Structures are given as structure tokens and as C-alpha cells.
Amino acid sequence: MELYTSGKQLRDLLKSLKKEGKSVGFVPTMGFLHEGHKSLMVRARRENDILVASVFVNPTQFGPGEDLDAYPRDLESDQKLMESVGVDYVFFPTTEEMYPTGHNTYVNVEGSLTKRMCGASREGHFQGVATIVSKLFNLCVPDRAYFGMKDAQQVAVIQRMVEDMNFDLEVVPCPIVREQDGLALSSRNTYLSTEERKDALKLSSSLARAREMIEEGIRDAHLIYDEMKAIIDSIPYARIDYIEILDARTLEPLNLVAGDVLIALAVWVGKPKLLDNIRLEVE
Amino acid sequence: MELYTSGKQLRDLLKSLKKEGKSVGFVPTMGFLHEGHKSLMVRARRENDILVASVFVNPTQFGPGEDLDAYPRDLESDQKLMESVGVDYVFFPTTEEMYPTGHNTYVNVEGSLTKRMCGASREGHFQGVATIVSKLFNLCVPDRAYFGMKDAQQVAVIQRMVEDMNFDLEVVPCPIVREQDGLALSSRNTYLSTEERKDALKLSSSLARAREMIEEGIRDAHLIYDEMKAIIDSIPYARIDYIEILDARTLEPLNLVAGDVLIALAVWVGKPKLLDNIRLEVE
Numbered sequence: 001m002e003l004y005t006s007g008k009q010l011r012d013l014l015k016s017l018k019k020e021g022k023s024v025g026f027v028p029t030m031g032f033l034h035e036g037h038k039s040l041m042v043r044a045r046r047e048n049d050i051l052v053a054s055v056f057v058n059p060t061q062f063g064p065g066e067d068l069d070a071y072p073r074d075l076e077s078d079q080k081l082m083e084s085v086g087v088d089y090v091f092f093p094t095t096e097e098m099y100p101t102g103h104n105t106y107v108n109v110e111g112s113l114t115k116r117m118c119g120a121s122r123e124g125h126f127q128g129v130a131t132i133v134s135k136l137f138n139l140c141v142p143d144r145a146y147f148g149m150k151d152a153q154q155v156a157v158i159q160r161m162v163e164d165m166n167f168d169l170e171v172v173p174c175p176i177v178r179e180q181d182g183l184a185l186s187s188r189n190t191y192l193s194t195e196e197r198k199d200a201l202k203l204s205s206s207l208a209r210a211r212e213m214i215e216e217g218i219r220d221a222h223l224i225y226d227e228m229k230a231i232i233d234s235i236p237y238a239r240i241d242y243i244e245i246l247d248a249r250t251l252e253p254l255n256l257v258a259g260d261v262l263i264a265l266a267v268w269v270g271k272p273k274l275l276d277n278i279r280l281e282v283e
Numbered sequence: 284m285e286l287y288t289s290g291k292q293l294r295d296l297l298k299s300l301k302k303e304g305k306s307v308g309f310v311p312t313m314g315f316l317h318e319g320h321k322s323l324m325v326r327a328r329r330e331n332d333i334l335v336a337s338v339f340v341n342p343t344q345f346g347p348g349e350d351l352d353a354y355p356r357d358l359e360s361d362q363k364l365m366e367s368v369g370v371d372y373v374f375f376p377t378t379e380e381m382y383p384t385g386h387n388t389y390v391n392v393e394g395s396l397t398k399r400m401c402g403a404s405r406e407g408h409f410q411g412v413a414t415i416v417s418k419l420f421n422l423c424v425p426d427r428a429y430f431g432m433k434d435a436q437q438v439a440v441i442q443r444m445v446e447d448m449n450f451d452l453e454v455v456p457c458p459i460v461r462e463q464d465g466l467a468l469s470s471r472n473t474y475l476s477t478e479e480r481k482d483a484l485k486l487s488s489s490l491a492r493a494r495e496m497i498e499e500g501i502r503d504a505h506l507i508y509d510e511m512k513a514i515i516d517s518i519p520y521a522r523i524d525y526i527e528i529l530d531a532r533t534l535e536p537l538n539l540v541a542g543d544v545l546i547a548l549a550v551w552v553g554k555p556k557l558l559d560n561i562r563l564e565v566e
Binding site for chain 2: 103108
């Protein structure tokens with residue numbers, strides 16, 4: 001495994017490998033890797049000749065009041081995980097490498113896709129995501145790029161962007177990885193106290209309950225919403241950012257649960273805002 | 284010469300040619316080609332194995348009140364010109380191909396580079412330019428892309444974008460091509476009446492006078508501006524959009540004329556707004 005800090009050097013190398021007919025799989029991350037990231041890398045390892053991962057805590061996707069410096073980092077542990085999976089090249093740029101003085105270009109996915117859900121409370125977040133992912137795509141020239149479905153809205157935004165910008169690659173969404181008790185893995189879980197960690201289980205329970213209701217034949221989105229909200233509200237200090245029942249492709253809200261459905265939530269459990277979701281095909 | 288209307292088909296072809304080690308030169312145009320465009324293609328033909336040109340009247344770069352439908356088009360004449368230069372592939376997409384339903388991603392170069400000069404009077408223009416050029420870059424995968432210096436601000440915006448977005452290509456700015464009497468070539472010249480055509484010469488004359496003053500040792504930008512303005516104001520019906528004396532790299536206005544200098548103007552001569560500029564190294 002080799003570490004690159006220069007995007008141009010990495011690109012030159014990858015271009016020469018691609019000329020030999022090798023395919024490139026790419027897993028962009030902000031580091032502090034867990035089994036969720038690992039699952040993306042394992043899959044990308046299997047599906048490509050070359051595996052590239054990036055570790056970059058991207059300042060432009062942190063909204064006002066969000067603490068960039070406090071974001072957890074552990075490159076040593078990250079390197080061990082990536083080595084164990086068989087990552088070939090790690091791109092580990094400095095902020096100056098990605099955003100040199102004078103940098104002034106941004107990619108925006110407009111419309112409700114970025115304005116609702118996480119976009120409503122995190123101004124500029126998806127612009128930062130679309131911009132850094134575009135830059136990384138141009139440097140890491142992947143044939144396939146892997147993203148976790150835990151950030152379902154991020155996946156939808158990136159898919160939209162890849163299609164609109166005519167990027168020549170496939171976006172591969174990968175399933176959420178959970179702890180044994182159901183909690184979706186996240187770098188943010190590290191902020192949870194023991195008490196909060198226990199209460200956080202209500203998030204995945206509320207989604208399990210939603211699935212159960214749908215299996216029982218309930219199709220009224222408001223009924224499902226109310227039941228999910230009641231479960232989460234039983235954590236007295238939790239603060240709901242959103243609970244949404246959506247068309248999985250457009251992320252438009254549904255009144256009637258049918259088709260390709262995404263049920264997504266974002267809830268502050270103490271300090272961290274936790275995300276979780278389920279996607280299901282409903283007749 | 285082959286015409287492509289599908290971006291994906293063209294890209295697949297160009298990718299296979301690049302795998303054979305062939306270099307790709309690219310000249311994006313809005314059609315209605317003249318000797319200015321031809322000079323870009325002649326140069327690109329010389330410097331690359333494969334020459335790709337695009338003809339697409341891009342709706343997103345027309346500002347409010349600008350008449351997209353009235354933009355001159357003549358594909359037959361364009362094809363003859365491109366054939367004569369030895370263009371290999373013409374990309375001629377429909378609007379639906381470039382902006383299908385649901386398209387919602389845009390590239391923005393922010394800051395004074397796009398807010399002043401043509402950006403001040405043409406809201407959204409440079410967003411449209413940056414977006415379509417990004418898309419064309421991703422479809423035509425050029426090693427080199429050629430742009431005319433008549434649109435000096437456009438060249439600066441695209442250079443900024445290519446650097447910021449880590450596009451893997453070289454932007455090649457090419458000199459303005461003029462009529463024998465000095466008028467800068469432009470598709471918009473077709474709108475000029477005989478009288479206006481004669482008066483329009485004052486634009487290049489004012490730039491020639493500016494050059495003369497600098498050669499005489501004058502360094503006060505305001506003196507040069509005043510003299511240029513007087514020359515252009517002698518066309519009674521002309522309306523000046525801007526006359527700017529700038530640092531050629533940053534496009535920041537200069538008080539003292541020194542270094543790499545761009546003198547640029549935009550003037551409505553009757554219906555069309557005409558652009559012209561000179562770039563000079565001043566000690």
C-alpha cells in the first residue's frame with residue numbers, strides 16, 4: 001500500500017495503469033474508518049483491479065457552526081484497516097493541496113434534492129460534497145466509486161451529479177453496516193455516552209417498526225411517521241431533525257407508501273446527529 | 284469527418300483511441316463558425332492526433348432577455364469549414380442530450396472573476412459556460428482545449444475552473460483573429476449594418492491608441508481609459524458596457540499599467556455587444 005499526497009502524481013500513476021487496461025475502484029472517506037467503510041473497500045477490492053481510497057476531512061462540507069477541528073482523526077488505525085483490505089493506493093492530501101489559495105470553483109446540485117433533509121440544516125454541505133467528490137473523481141479517475149447508503153441523500157446527490165456532469169464512472173451504493181444490536185455504524189458514534197449509546201438504538205427500532213407496519217399492510221405515511229416519532233420521542237433529550245418517508249429515487253415525500261421507498265431519519269442523540277434509513281420495495 | 288449526437292458514443296470512441304496513445308485536441312463552439320474558430324481548429328489539428336469540435340448553442344449561458352432562438356446557426360457552412368481544417372469528429376448534441384429532464388447540477392466560478400465585466404451585465408452567463416464546458420470536457424476527454432482570446436474573461440474563468448476542478452487537460456488560449464481593417468471576428472458581427480460595421484472599427488482603434496500611449500511611456504490607467512472612452516463615444520449611438528485595464532491573470536483593475544496587462548472592452552454598437560481586447564507585457 002502506497003500513500004500519495006500529490007493528486008497529480010497519483011493521477012499520472014493511475015492513468016498509466018488504466019492504459020494497461022486495469023480498472024480502478026475508488027472509496028472516498030473522511031477517515032476514522034469503521035466496518036462500514038471497510039465493507040465498501042472489500043466490495044471495491046473484489047470488483048476492480050486497482051483499489052484507491054482517499055482520506056480527507058473536507059472543510060467545505062462542514063456547515064456554519066460545525067466543528068471541523070473536532071472531527072475525529074486516526075490515520076494510523078485507518079492505515080491498518082486499509083492495509084488489511086488490500087487497498088493499493090491511499091490519497092491523503094493536505095487542505096492546501098485540495099483548496100490552494102485562489103480556489104473559487106464549486107459544484108452545486110440544485111433543487112429539492114439538496115434543500116430538504118440534511119440540506120435544510122447544513123447550509124452549503126452538499127455543495128462541499130459535490131465539489132470535493134468532483135475533484136477527487138478527476139484525480140482518482142475511477143471506473144467505480146463506492147458510497148455507503150447510511151448517507152442516502154449524499155448517494156442521491158452524487159448520482160445526480162455524476163449523470164448531469166457526464167462523469168464516466170459508476171456510482172455503487174452499498175448497504176448500511178450495523179452493530180449486532182442494530183445501531184448503524186458511524187464515525188459520530190464515538191461521541192455517544194454509554195447512556196446515549198443505549199438510547200440511540202431507538203433509531204433503528206423505529207425503522208424496524210416502520211418496516212413491520214408496512215408488512216402488516218399499512219400504507220398511510222402519516223401513521224408510520226407518527227409511530228416512528230413516538231418511539232424516538234421516548235428518548236427525552238433527543239432532538240429530531242427529520243423523519244422522512246420518500247420516493248427513493250427523487251427523495252420527494254410520499255403520502256402513500258408505494259414503490260421504491262426510502263425511510264430516513266436524522267436525530268441528535270446528545271451531541272452527535274445520527275442518521276439511519278431503510279430502503280424497501282413496496283407493492 | 285464524422286458527426287456524433289450521442290455524448291456517450293463519442294466518449295467511448297475517444298477513450299479507445301486514447302488507449303492507443305492518441306492525443307485529443309478539442310474546440311468547443313456555438314457554431315456559425317468564422318476564421319476565428321478556424322484558427323483554433325488549425326492549431327489544434329497541428330498539435331494533436333485527433334481533433335474534436337463541438338457545435339452546441341448552450342441555452343444556460345444566455346442571460347435573461349438574451350435571445351437564444353435568434354442566435355445565428357448554419358450547420359452546413361460549419362461542416363464545410365470543419366471538413367476543410369481536418370476535424371475528425373464533430374459533437375452536435377441536442378439540448379435534450381446535454382440537459383435532460385431533471386438536470387440540476389451547475390458549476391460556479393465564484394468571486395470577482397465572474398462578477399465584473401461581462402459577468403455584471405449577463406447574470407448566470409459564466410455559470411452556464413463553466414457547466415457546459417465541464418460537461419463537454421467529461422464527454423470529449425481532451426488533452427488540450429482551445430479557446431479564443433476575444434473572450435478573455437471566458438478564458439480566465441475556464442482556466443480557473445480547470446485548475447480548481449483538477450481537470451486533466453491544458454487550456455490553450457489563442458490570439459484574436461481580425462478583419463484586414465482591424466475588427467475582431469465574431470459571430471455577432473453579422474448583426475451590424477453597413478454604417479455600424481464602419482463605426483465598430485473605433486473599438487480596435489481605441490485599443491491601438493491605448494497601446495500607442497503605453498509605448499509612449501504613459502502608465503496612468505485613467506488617462507488611457509479617458510482617451511479610449513473619447514474615441515468610442517464618438518460613435519453617437521454606441522453604449523459602453525465596460526472599458527477595463529486589468530491584470531491579465533487575476534482580472535483585477537489596475538491604476539498603474541504594469542506587468543501582464545489586459546485591456547478589454549465591451550460596447551453595444553447598435554444591436555450587438557462587441558468584445559475586443561489586447562494583452563501586453565508592460566515594463
